[in-house]
Amino acid sequence: MLDQIVLTREQQPVKESIDSRTIAACQQGDRAALRVLFEEYKDRVYSIAMYSMSGDEMAAADVTQQVFLKLMTRINQFRGDSEFATWLYRLVINTCHDEHRKQRRFVSLADSFLQTQASGESPPARYARKELSGRVQSAIAELKPKLRWPILLKYVDGLSYEEIAAVLGCSKGTVASRLNRAHKALGRRLGHLKDQF
Amino acid sequence: MFGNHVSSLSAAYFDGQLTPAESNRVAEHLLVCTRCRAEFDAVKSGIGIANQIEIVPAPDDLWSGIAARLDQPNTKPRLWFLKPVAVALAVVLVVGIALWLQPARSAEGQWRVASLGGAPRINSQAIGESSKIGIGQLLETDATSRAQIDVATIGRVEIDPNSRVRLLETNPEEHRLELERGSLSAVISAPPRLFFVNTPSGVAEDLGCAYTLDVDDDGNTVLHVTLGWVALQLMDRESAVPAGAACAMKRGFGPGTPYYEDATQSFRSALATFDFAPNANEKSAALTTVLGEARPRDAMTLWYLLLRSERSERASVYDRMAALVTPPQDVTRAGVLDLDPQMLERWKVKLSIRSDVLPKKEKPRSFWSKVWTETIGRIHGLARKRQH
Numbered sequence: 045m046l047d048q049i050v051l052t053r054e055q056q057p058v059k060e061s062i063d064s065r066t067i068a069a070c071q072q073g074d075r076a077a078l079r080v081l082f083e084e085y086k087d088r089v090y091s092i093a094m095y096s097m098s099g100d101e102m103a104a105a106d107v108t109q110q111v112f113l114k115l116m117t118r119i120n121q122f123r124g125d126s127e128f129a130t131w132l133y134r135l136v137i138n139t140c141h142d143e144h145r146k147q148r149r150f151v152s153l154a155d156s157f158l159q160t161q162a163s164g165e166s167p168p169a170r171y172a173r174k175e176l177s178g179r180v181q182s183a184i185a186e187l188k189p190k191l192r193w194p195i196l197l198k199y200v201d202g203l204s205y206e207e208i209a210a211v212l213g214c215s216k217g218t219v220a221s222r223l224n225r226a227h228k229a230l231g232r233r234l235g236h237l238k239d240q241f
Numbered sequence: 242m243f244g245n246h247v248s249s250l251s252a253a254y255f256d257g258q259l260t261p262a263e264s265n266r267v268a269e270h271l272l273v274c275t276r277c278r279a280e281f282d283a284v285k286s287g288i289g290i291a292n293q294i295e296i297v298p299a300p301d302d303l304w305s306g307i308a309a310r311l312d313q314p315n316t317k318p319r320l321w322f323l324k325p326v327a328v329a330l331a332v333v334l335v336v337g338i339a340l341w342l343q344p345a346r347s348a349e350g351q352w353r354v355a356s357l358g359g360a361p362r363i364n365s366q367a368i369g370e371s372s373k374i375g376i377g378q379l380l381e382t383d384a385t386s387r388a389q390i391d392v393a394t395i396g397r398v399e400i401d402p403n404s405r406v407r408l409l410e411t412n413p414e415e416h417r418l419e420l421e422r423g424s425l426s427a428v429i430s431a432p433p434r435l436f437f438v439n440t441p442s443g444v445a446e447d448l449g450c451a452y453t454l455d456v457d458d459d460g461n462t463v464l465h466v467t468l469g470w471v472a473l474q475l476m477d478r479e480s481a482v483p484a485g486a487a488c489a490m491k492r493g494f495g496p497g498t499p500y501y502e503d504a505t506q507s508f509r510s511a512l513a514t515f516d517f518a519p520n521a522n523e524k525s526a527a528l529t530t531v532l533g534e535a536r537p538r539d540a541m542t543l544w545y546l547l548l549r550s551e552r553s554e555r556a557s558v559y560d561r562m563a564a565l566v567t568p569p570q571d572v573t574r575a576g577v578l579d580l581d582p583q584m585l586e587r588w589k590v591k592l593s594i595r596s597d598v599l600p601k602k603e604k605p606r607s608f609w610s611k612v613w614t615e616t617i618g619r620i621h622g623l624a625r626k627r628q629h
Binding site: 075079082086087088089090091094095101104105108109112113116176177180183184195196198199200205216220221223224226227228229230231232233234235237 | 248249250251252253256258280282283284285286287288289290291292293294295296297298299300303304306307308310311
């Protein structure tokens with residue numbers, strides 16, 4: 045029974061595909077190199093921001109822009125001691141934290157619908173899918189940050205426990221513990237919807 | 242087996258992060274432990290939910306927005322130096338203000354002390370002709386030394402030989418000394434209840450006056466008022482003492498009954514017995530003596546005795562008072578015996594007892610008074626605790 049768990053989504057960790065020359069060019073202020081980095085990471089950065097900002101598309105877009113603008117000004121601080129993705133995700137997390145602090149004063153009225161790329165879906169099916177995605181977004185956004193980031197790093201970019209630990213600056217055991225707690229919280233929050241997955 | 246629950250390993254188990262041995266242990270445990278299996282199922286559901294997380298394509302116009310901002314005149318970097326400069330200026334400003342205020346605050350928190358003879362000491366350090374005492378510091382005089390303290394700008398206190406005085410508080414709303422032992426004379430020109438002296442047996446509250454306080458080695462206190470009024474207080478017991486009168490306070494008991502110092506010796510001795518003797522028969526006999534010795538001027542003392550005597554004795558107190566000072570109109574014997582507040586108040590006014598002192602329970606007390614009097618009231622003569 046227990047060994048028959050089938051994950052519903054294939055996890056294919058994204059390998060580092062940015063070479064050092066691109067980074068070096070970016071460090072020289074080469075905008076074309078920045079564009080390469082942007083194209084490589086924009087969707088993952090935007091997705092993390094989207095889930096972190098409760099599905100607020102405008103906030104997610106703003107965070108993504110901020111991340112790449114910061115990247116341009118701070119890329120010289122990247123020494124190659126870690127994977128570029130590790131460095132970038134720290135930037136993403138910090139930027140999301142900043143945005144959360146800014147938005148604390150406001151009530152987010154953003155809708156929680158997610159852009160779906162499913163084609164050929166009937167309107168009712170698309171609606172149901174959007175609703176479900178919105179609930180997942182909300183549940184993830186409501187996790188404590190220390191539980192939310194491991195989940196997003198794992199499921200958006202497929203980072204390993206070791207990579208997540210490197211981004212968050214904690215041990216692999218801590219990552220395992222936080223992921224366990226995060227999954228349990230999500231399961232208890234939305235477990236009743238599992239038949240819809 | 243159940244001592245090693247595995248629910249915390251559920252996610253790692255799913256993700257293949259465990260060693261084969263750990264995985265086997267988890268699997269075997271889940272077969273027999275319903276609690277861990279329930280937790281495991283919750284994690285499993287969570288994993289199913291997390292797998293719904295999708296990569297959301299970023300809007301197409303994001304790059305154009307980034308490029309536009311990169312093309313903007315780069316004003317911020319040119320002003321990068323302003324941030325640390327602003328921070329530095331703020332730090333300098335704060336430090337400067339703190340340094341500027343520091344001397345003033347120190348001066349405000351210290352009182353000037355002058356030697357009036359001998360070698361007074363502050364915190365065991367001999368002082369010269371003049372020095373300063375700060376909050377928490379102890380001024381001591383030996384058998385041959387005396388000192389004078391300037392109480393901020395509101396008066397002065399002379400410390401007699403063999404005394405120990407500590408400055409507890411000084412601020413615009415309250416100036417407070419502690420007289421642990423010995424004697425002091427205070428002359429205060431300030432609004433009432435601004436200057437206080439804590440003693441082991443209660444608190445002396447200045448009501449605009451001059452007075453002396455003597456504290457013996459047992460912590461018992463005697464107050465002599467030479468000008469104005471002083472209130473003595475311990476918990477809910479309070480005595481307002483007018484000029485020309487004195488009042489004793491006993492450690493663990495609080496203030497006794499005020500009396501004019503020109504009262505007869507037997508009156509004063511009997512009053513002390515009535516106030517502090519534990520034996521009821523002694524008290525009763527003492528009351529008889531007090532009433533017999535009382536003069537019209539001593540009606541002030543008898544007014545307090547109305548409040549502090551048993552009901553069976555109160556009638557004799559009332560009768561003696563009424564014989565010495567005619568009761569005000571509308572003050573009846575029955576009402577007084579029932580301690581009617583309005584009647585007591587009328588009689589008190591006629592006797593010119595400070596109406597801002599009593600009744601005690603309705604009168605707000607300062608924080609320090611409350612802490613001090615209630616604390617020493619509770620310990621009843623045991624080791625004193627500083628209120629600092």
